[in-house]
Amino acid sequence: MITSTPVGEWVWELSTNSDEFRPSDAARTAAGLWGRLADQGLAVSGGTAALRVSGRSNPRDIRMELSGLGLGAPPWAPASPFARAVREADALEGDLVVVIRVECPGTWLEPGGSHRAERLFAVQVEVWGGTLLVTTLETYSDAWLTMDTRGREQPEVYALNAPRLAAALDGISALLGGPPEPGEENRYAAPSTSGFRDVRAEGPAYDDAWGTFETLDRTRLLDSRLPRSEDDYEQIADGPVRYLAVRRDDRTVGFVWAAVDDSAAGYVPRTAVGDAAFDAGAAWLTALREARRSGLTPLAALRGIRRPERPEAGVIAQDAPEEAPTLDALEELSGRY
Template sequence: MITSDPIGDWTWEITPGTGDIRPARAVEIAGAVWNVLNRHELAIHIGKTGFSVRSVGDMRDVRVNANGLPFEEEPLRSGTALSSVVAQAESLEGDFLISVRVQCPGFWREPGAKYRAEKLFALQVDIWKGSLIVVTLETYSDAWLTMDTREREQAAVHAENAPRLAAALEEVSALLGCAPTPGDPNRHATPTETGFEDLRIEGPAYDDSWGTFDVPARARRLRSLLPPSEDEYPEVTEYPVRYFTIQRDGRTLGFIWASAADNAAGYEPRTAAGDDAFEAGAGWMLRLRDAHSRGFTAPEALDWVAQLPPQQEIGSIAEGAPQEAPSLDALEELSGRY
């Protein structure tokens, strides 16, 4: 499953012996770690980057803040958006927190297949007051675990992916000159220096942690993109559902659905599609609200929405007729896994 919050994280702290560490160094380190991940297809170009400079004395004093920049193969090459922002940071004087955060698309594998997630990892490099470097790596996939986040053993998936993660962590440690500090145990798993503890031994901290935490978190994120409204269908049902696949440029962004037996309807974002899944989903939810205001039942709304003219920014319906899932949980599973 692809999660909204990290499955686990690792941190490396580096204190160089001499010299002031300039802002460009944060990007150089991020690029070097990215290259390690890239060798194992855990990060592939092009990622999304955020870059910020904050005063250590007052974190509200933001001198530079840029988000959504492309993280290219040579991020500091002259003419790139990131190089221009870094040049601005290089001109500043004072004690700052320099932060580079990179969203890393990458591949997780199953026997005979591999799947892309737009945020398989997130990489952050912080420079504190020009003297301390902190590198943090987070993962948003359970492919490295012996049991997935719905409590099912996955020996074959673990065998395909865990060695890739272990090799990457070892290479990053060699690059940075120190071993990582694994993050604390969380609701999903317990990180170690080489990956994660075996969930089959102690068991997970929560039953179905993905369904318990990620499904509500996705719903909250989607709702945060919408204005308040009373024109809404219930978004929970115990009945089978009919649904359409939403695609844009050949990539699945999510699923719009309606209950087959009550008046529930909604949209399930495909987590692996990243931010695009939620941004498109807001558009489809507005269409459902329009249907509700017209007095359509949920099944009627699904058919009505399918007949509306396509809009490039929110994608289009891929099928000529709706598909069926035995439950909303089954559709949520589909949207979170692939």
């Protein structure tokens, strides 16, 4: 399963007595982590970066703040928007905090083949006053766990992927000169220096952490893109649902659905696509609101839904809806691949 919040993280810290660390050092460190992930097939071309530079004594003193920066071809082309932004940041003077964050597309393996997520990992590198460099690696997949985030054992998936993660962590530790500090156990898993702790003996913290928390996380991310409204359909369904796939740039980004009993309708983002799934979802949920204002029932809204006039919305990819036995089954589909 692919999650909206990290399954786990690892942190490395480097310090110096002089002001040696610059934004370009943070960028090189991020590129180094990308390379170690790529060595194991865990990072592939694509992705974007964000760069923020602020005063150390006054975080509100923002010197630079950019997001969605293209990286160019690996290892991040000198003429790319990201590389140009880093050069501008290097020219800034003062006691600064620099934060670089890179979303890393990558692939995980299953017995039937490989699958891509647009944010399999995220790398964040921070420079504090030139004397402290903090590097964090996050993962948003459960492919490295003995039990997936729904509480099911997955020995074949674990065997295919956990050694790749362990090798990448070893490579990053060699690059940075020491082992990581694993993040704390969270709702999904317990990180270790070589990956994740095997929780099969005592069981995970939650039987179905993904089902318990991911719906709430997705709702939060969709709501943050929408104005408040009283015109939403009910978005909880107990029985079968009909759905239409939404595609953008030759990828399925999510599913518009309505309950077969005509009681609810909504949108389920395909988490592996990343932010594009939520950007599209905001457009389709707005279209559903308009349908409800027009007096349409959920099923009528699904049958007659029109493509929003927004480029991020994508298009409906099929002529007739398919049916899932439950909304949970559709959410499973959207979160698994």
